[in-house]
Amino acid sequence: MTESMLVYDPTAPSQNEPQQLRRSLEGLRGAVVGFIDNAKPNFQYLVDDVAELLTQKYGVTSIIKRRKRGAAMPAAEDVIDELSRECDLVITGSGD
Amino acid sequence: MSTRLSPNHARLVEAPADLDEFHRYVAERKWGDGLPVIPPTQDRVERMLRHTTREPDDLVAVIAPGFGAATPRRIAINAVMAGCAPELMPVLIAAVEAVAAPEFNLQGIQATTNPVATWIIVNGPIVERLGLNAAFNCLGQGNSGNASLGRALRLVLQNVGSARPGEMDRATQGQPGKYTFCCAENENESPWDPLHVERGIARERGAITVVGAAGTLNMNTHAKDSDDLLRVIADTLEHPTSNDYWIGGEPWIVLSPEHAHILARDGLSKSEVKKRLWERSKMRAGRMAAKDLARTQTGRTAELGPIDENTLLPVSPTPDLIGLVIAGAPGTHSVYVPSFGDTRSVTREVA
Numbered sequence: 149m150t151e152s153m154l155v156y157d158p159t160a161p162s163q164n165e166p167q168q169l170r171r172s173l174e175g176l177r178g179a180v181v182g183f184i185d186n187a188k189p190n191f192q193y194l195v196d197d198v199a200e201l202l203t204q205k206y207g208v209t210s211i212i213k214r215r216k217r218g219a220a221m222p223a224a225e226d227v228i229d230e231l232s233r234e235c236d237l238v239i240t241g242s243g244d
Numbered sequence: 245m246s247t248r249l250s251p252n253h254a255r256l257v258e259a260p261a262d263l264d265e266f267h268r269y270v271a272e273r274k275w276g277d278g279l280p281v282i283p284p285t286q287d288r289v290e291r292m293l294r295h296t297t298r299e300p301d302d303l304v305a306v307i308a309p310g311f312g313a314a315t316p317r318r319i320a321i322n323a324v325m326a327g328c329a330p331e332l333m334p335v336l337i338a339a340v341e342a343v344a345a346p347e348f349n350l351q352g353i354q355a356t357t358n359p360v361a362t363w364i365i366v367n368g369p370i371v372e373r374l375g376l377n378a379a380f381n382c383l384g385q386g387n388s389g390n391a392s393l394g395r396a397l398r399l400v401l402q403n404v405g406s407a408r409p410g411e412m413d414r415a416t417q418g419q420p421g422k423y424t425f426c427c428a429e430n431e432n433e434s435p436w437d438p439l440h441v442e443r444g445i446a447r448e449r450g451a452i453t454v455v456g457a458a459g460t461l462n463m464n465t466h467a468k469d470s471d472d473l474l475r476v477i478a479d480t481l482e483h484p485t486s487n488d489y490w491i492g493g494e495p496w497i498v499l500s501p502e503h504a505h506i507l508a509r510d511g512l513s514k515s516e517v518k519k520r521l522w523e524r525s526k527m528r529a530g531r532m533a534a535k536d537l538a539r540t541q542t543g544r545t546a547e548l549g550p551i552d553e554n555t556l557l558p559v560s561p562t563p564d565l566i567g568l569v570i571a572g573a574p575g576t577h578s579v580y581v582p583s584f585g586d587t588r589s590v591t592r593e594v595a
Contacts, residue, residue: 151261156254156284156321158275158403160312163251189538218491218543220352220586 173236177207182235184223185215198239252301252313254321259283270325274408277398277423281325292320295333297595304337305344308351310406314340318404319396326396331374332389334594335452339364339397342454342590349587353456354407357414358487360584361421362397363457363496365569367440370450370594371428378428380573383460383498394424397454419459427571433501434570435508442514443591450594455496455567456587458487461580465503470510473503474517478524480580481559484531487585488559490540492547494588495559496567496581497521503578504570514568522563526556 173179181202185191195213202208212234214227223231223240231238260266266283270276282288293300293316300317307314316337323336343350343362353360366376377387385391407413415422431438440451463480467473481488481495488495499507507517529537530553541551547561560566567581567589 150265152258153261153283153285154256155259156286156289156317157257158284158318158321158325158399159273159406160307160310160314160318160404161251162310162312162406163306164310164406187539187542189535189542215542217546218586220349220356220584222351 175206176202176237179208179236180210180212180234181208182212182214182231182238184227184231184238184240185213186219186241187216188219250301252303252315254301254315254317256286275399275403276325277395277402279423281399282327284321284324288324289317289320292323292328292330292333293317295330296337298337305340307340307344307401307405309355309412310404312404312406314344314400314404319400322399322403323392323396326392326399327388328392328396329374329389332393332396335364335366335370335374335393335450336396336400338452338592338594339393339454340400342452342592343397343401345590347588348454348456348590349584350401350405352586353584354401354405355412355414356584357416358458358584359415359417359419359422360456360458360587361419361425362394362401363421363455363581364393364397364426365439365453365455365571366393366426366428366450367431367438367453368445368450368594369448371431376426376428378430378571379433382427382430382571382573383425383579390426390428391424394421394426397426398422398424421457421460425457427498429569430501430571433504435504436514436568436570439567439569440591440593445591445593451591452594453589453591455494455581455589456584457496458582458584460498461582463578463580464576465578466576467503468506470507470512473506474520474524477578477580478521481521481525482527482531484527484533484536486559486582488583489527489557490532490536490543491585492544492561493559493583493585494565494567495583496569496589498569498571498579498581500572500575500578501570502574502576515564518566518568519563521566522558522560525559527559529553529555529557
């Protein structure tokens with residue numbers, strides 16, 4: 149058997165664990181859904197189609213879209229405040 | 245019954261003592277950067293920790309995107325692996341604190357497809373005391389302090405921040421500066437106040453500045469007149485695929501002592517150089533691809549008002565955001581260091 153030595157593990161556990169939702173959602177009917185627009189050029193096409201599906205097929209009452217200044221930046225505090233106050237559900241990540 | 249460890253607690257594990265086998269062990273766990281590392285044994289980590297007054301398991305910073313806890317001990321572990329001398333520990337702790345400042349936007353830098361390296365610039369008397377390189381080949385190989393500091397910060401970002409290539413580090417190609425990217429300012433050869441003094445830190449104190457750097461480009465010019473020199477540097481900044489132009493960033497220029505002295509000889513202060521470069525490097529927005537122009541309109545209309553193809557875009561929102569540092573040895577070479585754009589450099593005093 150090969151000789152061994154004790155070394156430290158250089159990694160840190162990721163703290164990206166799923167968080168408990170603050171409030172649960174029974175369904176989408178009557179809900180207000182928020183989107184954080186990642187500021188990439190095709191976002192509006194994606195979100196418009198999803199919004200139409202959500203309102204026509206799933207009974208979502210309204211959609212709130214708010215744009216970030218850039219894709220690599222976090223959303224502004226006032227946007228986060230508004231969406232968390234007004235929405236039952238917020239979609240924060242999207243592709244382009 | 246298992247004991248739940250605090251997220252700050254660093255684990256000891258059994259690893260092969262044979263160096264070849266240890267190299268494979270590290271590679272399998274993705275703990276390294278591909279090059280061999282020094283085994284982070286307890287003795288070596290303890291020697292590193294003697295150079296800080298901080299408690300080994302206290303929190304220094306939380307490192308995005310994994311939000312792992314960077315403690316003095318974890319920083320020391322990664323510093324040992326990178327080959328840092330123990331005396332470098334306070335410099336590295338300051339750099340880790342700096343990258344975690346919100347304006348640096350580490351979350352974006354770590355997870356982006358862009359080739360962003362974290363460049364460390366060191367200032368103050370610590371440069372000489374620690375034997376860091378500000379002159380010949382200061383951005384290249386050869387100096388243990390420069391090489392290991394930049395490398396150690398990369399290992400902290402990867403191991404504590406969970407940014408591994410192809411996983412949370414989504415860089416399309418990355419760049420060689422992601423192995424290591426560190427230099428000192430050549431304060432002795434600078435005609436102006438050094439960077440840390442410009443940012444409010446006393447000249448006799450040590451300091452680091454971290455920059456989200458998207459590469460390096462040689463600017464070789466034998467210009468001997470300040471106006472001619474500024475014209476060709478400004479021309480080099482302009483390029484339509486630049487993050488700095490479409491976001492409004494913070495580009496950096498490493499001026500060679502020779503170029504800096506030409507500008508100072510003609511009576512230009514550092515802030516006047518920045519102002520002239522900012523004015524002369526404005527780029528017509530129509531040079532960009534249509535899709536990039538659309539992004540610029542989204543990102544910079546609040547700053548610049550309505551943008552069309554004839555708008556002249558400044559490289560940064562204000563002239564003072566052009567970073568200037570003097571480094572290198574004799575020669576006609578300065579370096580353009582474009583930034584990630586969505587980032588601002590951060591300066592911290594070294595304790």
